Amino acid sequence: MTCYFHNRLNHHLLKVYVLIIYIITLLVACGDGGSSGSANRNSFSGNNLNTTNIPSEADPDVWVEGVFLPASNFRNMCASPVPGTSDNPGTFIDENNFLRSHSNNTYLWFDEVIDRDPALHSTPDYFDFLKTDALTPSGNFKDNFHFSIPTNEWIAQSQSGISSGYGMEVALLSSSPPRRAVVAFTEPGTPATSGDANLARGAEILTIDGVDVVFGSNIEALNAGLFPDSNGELHSFTVRDLDGSVRSFIMTSAVITSTPVQNVTTIDTASGKVGYFLFNDHIATAEGGLINAINQLLAAGIDELVLDIRYNGGGFLDLASELSYMIAGAGRTSGKIFEEIKFNDKHPVFNPITGELLEPVPFHSRSLGFDATVPTGTFLPSMNLGRVYILTGDDTCSASESIMNSLRGVDVEVIQIGSTTCGKPYGFFPASNCGTTYFTIQFQGINDKGFGDYPDGFSPVNTVSNAGVLLPGCSVGDDFTAALGDPGEARLAAAITHMNTGTCPIPSGFFGPKLLTSGSLPADNTLINRTLWQQNRIIWESR
């Protein structure tokens, strides 16, 4: 340990020396003249302050179509500056100009945005205009990921895996009325699984604090109850269990430790041993969980792997790379690209936000030190598989889709069981200004074969409608009547059957409680038949 400290501190010492030299260099450079003005603006090339078409005498208060001053000219100039922050007095036009220039410089489809006068629109409205209206091949909007949130919400942090809540993950099967909010899985030993709540997968949440989840318009109240900000909050719930019974109870929020990798198991089948695990979130603590899962399955001598990422909305991309390496192994991934990050054509060489040279993300063969339990640089185990079954849903998104795309990029056969993924081959570096953080798509991820066009997601080849990029596999609805990892659960069962026979069940949608047809709760506790429902398109999961 002493050696570790010694090395680490020597490293810091070196960094201090470099910093000193850097400061001296800067000071010397400053002594060269310190000229200012528009001529220097172009010297920021390579970072987000860069822009084009800068007239040297441009008046920032006058909108000229197609002429963009640097975003930095308007940063922190706020209509309502907050004392004690970096905010400075400004106007809503300044805020709009910041967004306009930032978007023109970094938005992936900047050339598809109509340039509008920033003086004519409120800032929220103006931001909404700063996106493409183009459609995907299936007719969906190409950009479904353009939004903003208060900065104080964005910057809040927590110990990895720790949150305030109840210990349940809710799948929102429809985000607009009639909504369906269904318990996807629970964490053991939490408020969700103890006391009166005793929730299980498949329970449908009908009301929260008296507000109708299905048709209610009080989003704020629903969010407050479903996602408590702190511990010790009491909220009332009415749910309908899988047997159709409706009941009410109160849950108290607590500090919850989530387990991003769960249900690691081996199933004996006619075609050999099948390994399965559920991977729910690309958070830091997943690194140790993934390594342990792979080691466990390697020790069991599995022949096939079923990776369940149906609820995994993404997260740290490097974790997706680590997992993909552990699936594919060194032979298939050595020297290959996991994902290349591509910005708009103004920035082919440098990341416009960090200024760093754009370099592809490799398949990581060693741990990067995300998890406190895994020493940085630990060699990762690998299964060297040429084929993997992946269970997906509409919540399978972004970094999770990268796993699928990048494995295909190195010729691992990906067989998809489930429903169409969310379709987000994109990412962004959020920009904070005047108390609001803005999310606008800035880059696209591309695999080793140069492919990254799946804005409609990936779909099993027999998907009936709204299909994205078709992959081998089976369209199978989410089966809330069985536990995740249960060989009888519809998606896992279909994967096993496909391994053995190469066949699929009839394409299906949602298994679970019947869809409510009105805002009122049933008058009695009539058992509702578990019907095969229509193919659902989950727009996003409530996470």
Next chain:
Amino acid sequence: MKQFIYIILVMMMIVACRDADLEQSSTALLINPDVESHDEVQRTISAALNGVEVLLADDVFTKNSVLVVERNVLNSIDRPPEMGRDLGRPSRFQLITNGTDCVIVDEQSGVHWPLANVQCAQE
């Protein structure tokens, strides 16, 4: 120019002293943790992250000397997942002790914060 040299020499001495002091330290765990010690750790980590709100587990630094902190997952019933493809890394902090003092170190920057009212012991 002489002033720069003096500054550099002073900085080198400070760093060297810190190096020697921390070199004798080892990773540590909290002992006899209570609400007050938890609050101090929480305040310290928040300060290290420029004052942002931070939620820590009740057993922070009692089972592992390393603390990994990342941005909260934002939950909402009416908007999409906020990120999905994060190119960054989480923050890592370590609790260390020289046998007397308990100190939290930012692993990336090396900046450290002494803890006044906690007890810790070598891991």
